[in-house]
Amino acid sequence: MLINQNRLVDTFMELVKIDSFAGEERSMADNLFSKLKRIGFTVTEDDAGSTINGTAGNIIGKLTGDPTKPTLLFCAHMDRVAPGNNIQPQINHGVITSDGTTILAADDVAGIVAILEAVQTVKEQDIPHGPIEVVFTIAEEGGLNGAKALDSKSLGATFAYFLDTGGPVGTIINQAPYQKNVEFTIYGKAAHAGINPEKGLSAILVAADALRNMNLGRISLDTTANIGIMHAGVATNIIPDQAYLKGEARSLEPILLQSQIDHMVHCVQEAIRVGAKLEVAVHDAYPGFNVPITSEVIKLAVKAADSIGLVADIHSAGGGSDANILNSRGIPSVILGVNFKDVHSKKESIAVSDLALSAQYVAAIIENA
Numbered sequence: 001m002l003i004n005q006n007r008l009v010d011t012f013m014e015l016v017k018i019d020s021f022a023g024e025e026r027s028m029a030d031n032l033f034s035k036l037k038r039i040g041f042t043v044t045e046d047d048a049g050s051t052i053n054g055t056a057g058n059i060i061g062k063l064t065g066d067p068t069k070p071t072l073l074f075c076a077h078m079d080r081v082a083p084g085n086n087i088q089p090q091i092n093h094g095v096i097t098s099d100g101t102t103i104l105a106a107d108d109v110a111g112i113v114a115i116l117e118a119v120q121t122v123k124e125q126d127i128p129h130g131p132i133e134v135v136f137t138i139a140e141e142g143g144l145n146g147a148k149a150l151d152s153k154s155l156g157a158t159f160a161y162f163l164d165t166g167g168p169v170g171t172i173i174n175q176a177p178y179q180k181n182v183e184f185t186i187y188g189k190a191a192h193a194g195i196n197p198e199k200g201l202s203a204i205l206v207a208a209d210a211l212r213n214m215n216l217g218r219i220s221l222d223t224t225a226n227i228g229i230m231h232a233g234v235a236t237n238i239i240p241d242q243a244y245l246k247g248e249a250r251s252l253e254p255i256l257l258q259s260q261i262d263h264m265v266h267c268v269q270e271a272i273r274v275g276a277k278l279e280v281a282v283h284d285a286y287p288g289f290n291v292p293i294t295s296e297v298i299k300l301a302v303k304a305a306d307s308i309g310l311v312a313d314i315h316s317a318g319g320g321s322d323a324n325i326l327n328s329r330g331i332p333s334v335i336l337g338v339n340f341k342d343v344h345s346k347k348e349s350i351a352v353s354d355l356a357l358s359a360q361y362v363a364a365i366i367e368n369a
C-alpha cells in the first residue's frame with residue numbers, strides 16, 4: 001500500500017498555516033471535521049470546548065469496518081504552543097521548517113496528517129480493515145484539558161495510538177510518569193529592614209532553608225522533581241513576610257512519586273521556624289501508565305513495523321500527554337514517534353520522508369490488525 005506523499009505534504013502545509021492555539025482551535029476543528037467526513041467518517045464534535053471555555057471541542061470520527069477485527073483509535077492534538085500563529089512553512093532539501101519567526105507546529109500537525117493520509121489511502125485502495133476511530137483533541141498543551149473533557153465512553157476503541165512524540169518512526173512509548181504539583185506558601189513577619197529587623201521573620205530565608213535540604217532534579221531512573229516558580233518580597237527595605245514556591249514531581253512509580261512529594265513537604269515543614277506559618281497544596285496533574293509489551297496494542301505496532309521494515313523501539317517517556325488520560329479511562333494507549341525535532345522552538349522541523357513514513361506506518365497498523 002503506497003501513500004500519496006504530495007497530498008500528504010500539501011495537507012501538512014495547509015494545516016500548519018491555520019492558527020490553532022490551545023483553546024482557539026475553531027478553524028482547525030472545522031477543517032478536520034470536513035476532511036474526515038469527505039473520507040467517509042461519521043464525524044461529531046463533543047462539548048469539551050464549553051467545558052474548558054475554548055472555541056471548539058474534540059473532533060471524533062468513526063469509520064465502520066470488519067467487526068471481527070479490533071477497533072483501532074488514532075489520536076493527535078489540534079492545538080500548539082506559542083509563537084504558533086501565522087506560520088510560514090518552507091521546505092529545504094526535504095526538511096520542513098518555519099521561517100524562523102514561529103514554531104512549525106509539526107507537534108502535532110505531523111500526527112494529524114499521518115492519520116488522515118493513512119485512512120484515506122486505506123479507503124481509496126479498498127484495504128480490508130476493522131472499525132477505525134479518530135480523535136483530534138483540543139488543548140493538549142498546558143494541561144491535557146481536551147482529553148480530560150473527552151467523553152471517552154462514546155468510543156468503542158479496543159486500544160489506541162497517539163501520534164505525538166519525537167524519536168524515529170518505530171518509536172513506541174509504553175510508559176509515562178505520574179505527576180503531582182505542589183505549592184508552598186510560607187508566611188513570615190514583615191518589619192522595616194533598617195529600623196527594626198529583629199522584629200521580622202524572613203519568609204525568603206525560610207524558603208532558602210527548605211530548598212537547601214530538598215532533593216531535586218533527577219532523583220532516580222524513574223523519578224524527577226523540580227521547584228520551578230518562586231515569588232517573594234516587595235522591597236529591599238522590608239523583611240519579606242511571604243514566599244510562594246511551586247514545583248512538581250514525576251515518577252513512573254506512584255509510590256516513589258508520593259515519597260518524593262512527602263520529602264519536599266517535609267523539607268519545608270522542617271524549615272518553618274517559630275512564628276512562621278505554612279500552607280501546602282498538592283494536586284494530581286495526571287496519572288501515569290505502563291502498557292505491558294505483551295499487550296495487543298504493542299504486538300500490533302511491532303508487527304506493523306516489521307511489515308514495512310521499521311525497527312520497533314519500545315521505551316518510556318518523561319512527560320505526560322493525552323495518552324495518560326485515555327489509559328486512565330481504560331483504553332490501552334501507546335504513543336508513536338513521528339520524528340519531529342526541536343518542538344516548542346522556532347527551530348522545529350520535520351523531514352518529508354518522516355511524514356511519509358509515519359503515514360505508511362499508520363496504514364500498516366490498520367492493514368495488520
Ligand SMILES: [Zn+2]
Binds near residue numbers: 077107108140164165
Ligand atoms: Zn504534542
